[in-house]
Amino acid sequence: MSGLFGVISTNNCISSLYYGTDYHTHLGTEYGGIAFIEKNGQPVKKIHDIKNSQFKSKFYEGSDKIKSHLGIGVISDRDPQPLTFESKFGAFAICCAGLVANKEHLAKELIEKGVTFSEIDRGDINTTELVAHLINEGKSITYGIERMYEKIIGSISLLLLTKNGIYCARDRNGVTPLAIGQKTGETAVASETCAFPNLGFTVKKYVAPGEIVFLSKKGLEGKKKGRPGSKICAFLWVYTGFPASTYEGINVEKVRENCGMFLAKRDTVQADLVSGIPDSGVAHAIGYAMESKMPYRRVLIKYTPGYGRSYTPLSQELRDRIALMKLIANDAIAQGNKVVLCEDSIVRGTQLKNFTVMKLMQAGAKEVHVRPACPPLMFPCVYNLSTRTIQELVARRAICALEGKDVEDVSEYLNPTSEKYHRMVEWIRKDLGVTSLQYQLLDDMVEAIGLPKERLCLYCWIGKGVQKNLQSYQETRPKEILTCE
Ligand code: SF4
Structure with missing residues (x-):
């Protein structure tokens, strides 16, 4: 299903980003990736194929040389991600968990409007790239995320990283979870709360279905209220989730x-x-x-x-x-x-x-x-x-x-x-x-x-x-x- 992790810190966030992402290893088998903001405000991404080796082994070397205050990471069950874009909103990086069932149809509509897709693999569109292009059609990032939710059939939760902070959006039906954790000087967001305790975070809130929260130096800013109710995947508790994780407080x-x-x-x-x-x-x-x-x-x-x-x-x-x-x-x-x-x-x-x-x-x-x-x-x-x-x-x-x-x-x-x-x-x-x-x-x-x-x-x-x-x-x-x- 893919697992997402993001963190913003008053110091260097890379250690939290690296271990926090690694704690999602049980949710994906294809690609592991991180993106972080460099001093010049630009996002940098690193993606590795993890089919035959673990995220840890691919990212450990050199991670001590990276310095950044904010970043996102993903263990992906399908597409290479996170992806980075230059856009009318400035540069951003994005990663997603979920599925867009009408992906081909939406991609065709965008291509007809002149949008170019670059992450094609044997004709298959990268879902994260499609989601990014749909968000780009909005007049703001928040509006773009909402607009994307109106157009897709399926379920997408995402993290979108800008030089100022991280947008955390849980899908409208709440099929996949997202939770926010905090400790002094750092705020993190994760699909799996098992990523929090060893890194010193405690759960601050469970993101509601359809809710959009912005994590920045100032703290948490609600960009869009959540919807009541959810349709969270019951299989998370039975099989997919990690035993130390908690969803909706359970x-x-x-x-x-x-x-x-x-x-x-x-x-x-x-x-x-x-x-x-x-x-x-x-x-x-x-x-x-x-x-x-x-x-x-x-x-x-x-x-x-x-x-x-x-x-x-x-x-x-x-x-x-x-x-x-x-x-x-x-x-x-x-x-x-x-x-x-x-x-x-x-x-x-x-x-x-x-x-x-x-x-x-x-x-x-x-x-x-x-x-x-x-x-x-x-x-x-x-x-x-x-x-x-x-x-x-x-x-x-x-x-x-x-x-x-x-x-x-x-x-x-x-x-x-x-x-x-x-x-x-x-x-x-x-x-x-x-x-x-x-x-x-x-x-x-x-x-x-x-x-x-x-x-x-x-x-x-x-x-x-x-x-x-x-x-x-x-x-x-x-x-x-x-x-x-
Ligand atoms: S309950 Fe089954 S169909 Fe529904 S999201 Fe979970 S795995 Fe998929």
């Missing part, structure tokens, strides 16, 4: 513990221990253990040295090999035991089936009871925050196999009291080769988060609830055809 680790507790409350299985698939399954398992009073023990341990999460090899074969190597089953714990295994979610199920369950069985586990912390994933993310296709989703493959064809109306499969739902879960259980499988209920997951349902994006599970223009846009797109096995 901490990720605590939500995961709540998810585990709800799973345990509805469970009747008798097992010897509870374990979680590292990393994000661990807190779900701790919550399960707290509620069930079964001991939490680690049957699977992740070998972290050398396997950073941002290391994404290009070939599927190598990705599979790394998935196989990273998790080590501990037979001293697994041997002869019935294991409840908590996981954040099941997407394809292939790694769970081919590596995790197989390893536990080989390590001598007597039974493996899988408990995902969210309901079956039925629809690919429309905001591109967690990219998947229908073809990849094991629940859709199950439906295909049970119906003998792809079905558009899956509503009965969403209802956990229906026979179809139970047949689908049983198909997945057999496919995974586990002793039992019980998914979280949607209402329990929502209660575990603690926000009203209407304030969450739940599209992955229910296939509706996104803003009307995005829903209608999706309906005009060619439908993905699922090939039934």
Whole structure:
């Protein structure tokens, strides 16, 4: 989904910028970049490809020689960024998190007006460049951001750096988070609040959906009030977010513990221990253990040295090999035991089936009871925050196999009291080769988060609830055809 960080300091901000950006490494795998303002008031950008190495290793060298009072950084899941521009507002740098679904259409309109795009990659427009050009059409930066929000279909949160400060804008539906932190002499903005404590910042405020705040030497200046409500991504708490982060005042680790507790409350299985698939399954398992009073023990341990999460090899074969190597089953714990295994979610199920369950069985586990912390994933993310296709989703493959064809109306499969739902879960259980499988209920997951349902994006599970223009846009797109096995 990409992670943003920005900072303004009365002294040199580079150390905060460097580490603050690095604390977003779990949100993107393609590019890491920073931009800062030099003495002459001009923004300078540095972007590195981080597919095969971490942000730290690319930026550490030489960072001690940079001096600046203000800068922005991004860990990007798609485009190279931040980008720098000379404009009628003066020079600026910008980075974004999110998706513009009508990108081609908007780019075509701008090109017809004479705007030039320079960051094209094999015909693909860079979203950050498009957003910058749309902002440039406004009579001020604030007005330009608002105008851009009116034109795009999708969700964009951004940081825009000028020589005087940083504009922080959260997308109108609040799908992605932004928070502002402060300490003496420095103010920072981050997608993930886990970037704050070690750098000495405490959370000052959560930026509201549609709100625009300007960080400058004078402090925080509200440029545009936020809107009530939001549709923040529920998957942030279940899987994508870092455990020490907090969105809308609600901490990720605590939500995961709540998810585990709800799973345990509805469970009747008798097992010897509870374990979680590292990393994000661990807190779900701790919550399960707290509620069930079964001991939490680690049957699977992740070998972290050398396997950073941002290391994404290009070939599927190598990705599979790394998935196989990273998790080590501990037979001293697994041997002869019935294991409840908590996981954040099941997407394809292939790694769970081919590596995790197989390893536990080989390590001598007597039974493996899988408990995902969210309901079956039925629809690919429309905001591109967690990219998947229908073809990849094991629940859709199950439906295909049970119906003998792809079905558009899956509503009965969403209802956990229906026979179809139970047949689908049983198909997945057999496919995974586990002793039992019980998914979280949607209402329990929502209660575990603690926000009203209407304030969450739940599209992955229910296939509706996104803003009307995005829903209608999706309906005009060619439908993905699922090939039934
Ligand atoms: S569709 Fe899913 S992953 Fe995407 S924003 Fe909504 S809940 Fe999050």
